[in-house]
Amino acid sequence: MPSERRVILVTGASSGLGAAGARALAARGHRVYGASRSAAPADRPVSGEPVPLPMDVTSTDSVAEGIRTVLDREGQVDAVVNNAGIGIAGAVEDTSVEEAQALFDTNFFGAHRVCRAVLPHFRARRSGLIVNVGSIGGRLTIPFQGFYSASKAALDALTAGLRMECADFGTRVVLIEPGDFATAFTEHRVFAAEAGEGSSYRARCERAVATMARDERGGAPPDAFGERLVRIVEGADRASHVLCGPRAQRIAARLAPWLPARWLDRGLLAYYG
Numbered sequence: 001m002p003s004e005r006r007v008i009l010v011t012g013a014s015s016g017l018g019a020a021g022a023r024a025l026a027a028r029g030h031r032v033y034g035a036s037r038s039a040a041p042a043d044r045p046v047s048g049e050p051v052p053l054p055m056d057v058t059s060t061d062s063v064a065e066g067i068r069t070v071l072d073r074e075g076q077v078d079a080v081v082n083n084a085g086i087g088i089a090g091a092v093e094d095t096s097v098e099e100a101q102a103l104f105d106t107n108f109f110g111a112h113r114v115c116r117a118v119l120p121h122f123r124a125r126r127s128g129l130i131v132n133v134g135s136i137g138g139r140l141t142i143p144f145q146g147f148y149s150a151s152k153a154a155l156d157a158l159t160a161g162l163r164m165e166c167a168d169f170g171t172r173v174v175l176i177e178p179g180d181f182a183t184a185f186t187e188h189r190v191f192a193a194e195a196g197e198g199s200s201y202r203a204r205c206e207r208a209v210a211t212m213a214r215d216e217r218g219g220a221p222p223d224a225f226g227e228r229l230v231r232i233v234e235g236a237d238r239a240s241h242v243l244c245g246p247r248a249q250r251i252a253a254r255l256a257p258w259l260p261a262r263w264l265d266r267g268l269l270a271y272y273g
């Protein structure tokens with residue numbers, strides 16, 4: 001067990017990687033608040049389990065209220081894990097501005113809202129940890145997931161800036177980029193409204209998404225993500241940029257910046273059909 005019990009907020013904790021991470025941290029004895037829009041407040045939290053916390057990361061007021069609730073109950077927050085995210089499939093042309101804005105509002109601005117709400121507390125204590133959950137897709141753009149990849153690439157850049165800005169205040173900032181894990185993300189994926197009947201991209205999009213779904217269902221168990229998150233939070237892993245998931249995807253993500261764009265495009269187009 002860890003030598004220090006920490007108070008940790010995990011967003012997007014109702015399912016998938018967020019749920020796995022929150023469970024793993026709680027099992028280690030940390031006080032974990034699992035935030036999601038669907039969470040129902042628990043009058044009597046179960047020992048060794050995450051405490052459900054209602055929070056909508058697309059609402060500044062909801063985020064502020066959630067952080068305030070944790071501070072009122074615990075007197076401190078030691079770490080936040082910005083995991084809340086959604087996915088949308090479809091060609092860039094088939095995706096409306098409103099759909100793209102909704103995606104960014106959760107995946108990118110949701111993390112921004114949480115950071116803004118918790119950083120004054122971290123600064124005052126001169127201590128804290130922010131873990132932003134990006135994606136290997138933020139390094140390696142996936143066809144017909146362009147806006148998802150864009151939101152995760154933006155989170156990568158934001159995390160790098162935040163890490164440098166917080167260096168003088170004792171706040172550690174980490175980006176963890178998962179590859180494919182076997183979660184319900186596959187079933188929850190939605191398509192752009194114009195990606196169906198009548199879309200010039202429909203057949204290619206469906207083939208690409210079928211390949212994504214196959215890889216996701218065959219991915220590592222989400223508990224492996226939880227174990228890595230524990231190492232980061234407890235300080236056993238001090239890296240500021242962490243790739244996790246299938247080995248082939250991690251290698252591809254590291255090689256991508258060094259490959260000519262036309263080679264990379266050909267390889268990805270061939271792989272996703």
